[in-house]
Amino acid sequence: MIAALSSEWLKLRTTRTLFWLLVALSALMTLIVVAGVIGSQKHSITSAKDQLDLLGIGSLGIFIALIMGLIVSTGEFRHGTITPTLLATPSRTSIVIAKALAGMFFAVALVGLAEGLVALELAIALPAKGVDFAIQGGPAAGFIGRILIAAALWGALGSGIGIVIRNQIGAVVASFAWLFIAEGLIIAILHSNAINSNAGRFFPFQATGAILTNGSRNSADILSAGGGMAALGGWMALFTIAAVVLLSRRDVS
């Protein structure tokens, strides 16, 4: 298990994938922070609460973390390295868990870096705009902590989804189609008068929203932050188990 984990860690560090994801992430964060600060009225970014929302821009890094998790797993099938990987580590469970842990670790690292960058950029951009930097350590730490937990879960979820789907492009398209299209559609159907259920709050995107929500949540349609973590953790566990079962059953040829 430790050998498999150490090998996964080395795998990610020995390709340029992580580097390019970091570049993409930094460019994306900078773009959004700059646009967010320049494009806003002074009074709408003055309060600590408003600025905390700006800090939340870093949570977009979670999508990059998901892509990273997907690449970690599907890359093995795409390049055929799954064969040597399985020869070196015949235990399918060890491989899946090692990939989930590696996905978690690198997701936290990526999103942590993104948050650091966003905080730094805000500390420069806000005074430049003539607004005082008002974010306080306590609330910021709590918020970033929740973002990192969501990132960890998505990193592991991505690597599980990748093993289940195997095809790299298929896995990325399926994941994002679920997040931005399917989940919303299903929730709309669940909310329709005929069914009238709020089961949709347990879905991954909604659960992530629940983890990241700051302040009041007065709707029965959204879980608490802890509930969101439990729901997203459930999805992660589900895909990790599915990945173990499928990787064990399928032929690798």
Add this chain to the structure above:
Amino acid sequence: MIAVEDLRKRYGKTQAVDGLSFTVEPGRVVGFLGPNGAGKTTTLRILLGLVHANSGQATILGKRYSQLERPFCQVGAVLEASGFHPGRKARNHLRVLARAGHAPAKRVDEVLATVGLEGAAKKRVGGYSLGMRQRLALASALLGDPGVLILDEPANGLDPEGIRWLRDFLRSLAAEGRAVLISSHVLSEVEQTVDEVVIINKGKLVAHGSVEELKRGKDGRVRVASPQAKALEEKLAKAGFVVTEDGEALLVAGATSAQVGEIAASSSLVLHELTPLATQLEDVFLDLTSEEKT
């Protein structure tokens, strides 16, 4: 060391492996031969726990691959369609596998030198030629210094010099007491390397024996000419060979030229010609795997 017993694997309508049994002993280099689609790769992948058989046993050192204590250090494998990340450097590819497979890190540079890739170790595999990839695959098989080697068409993409190097290398491995199972669909490629051959076709065993035994197969004939043809024919018939006339010469079925020569010498008969016919292993191979025979 390697034991396959009544192995069966079906893909949809294709019976890829159909009741196959054979064994490989230590210190032997065994050629695993068969035409395209015979089921070689499938059998080897089952042995390595990558493909699940429908029934039967495939064990190495008495155990299934996944049940071995340190499989990567006990069995080395080169497989078709086994890949490399194009953006990873060769040396890092090996480091990744050494870590996962519990092979000592110092082996990485050793095996790179063994396969002659030390100069290209820091190049990304995406820029490798087919032959270099094959050498790298072989290097990864050797990382754990295994006693058993399973190689699926390892000569693919190697230049003549590479093939010759591989042949000598495999012989030296066998001399150290390792067992080597090497597949090919081209017999001449392994003919000079192997002690034994296992020939399969359509998932079934067609023949298993030493190269000599196969060459001596039922179609082995010797053409012999002698001014004392009559006497020679009598002596050969007495030794149990079926002799037919072929113009001036005689055709002796089921004999080697050595046997015919010895019989002639023991009776002090003069020979003008002594030619083994149809004993090209390639012919035996083609014959064994041709349509009518199955």
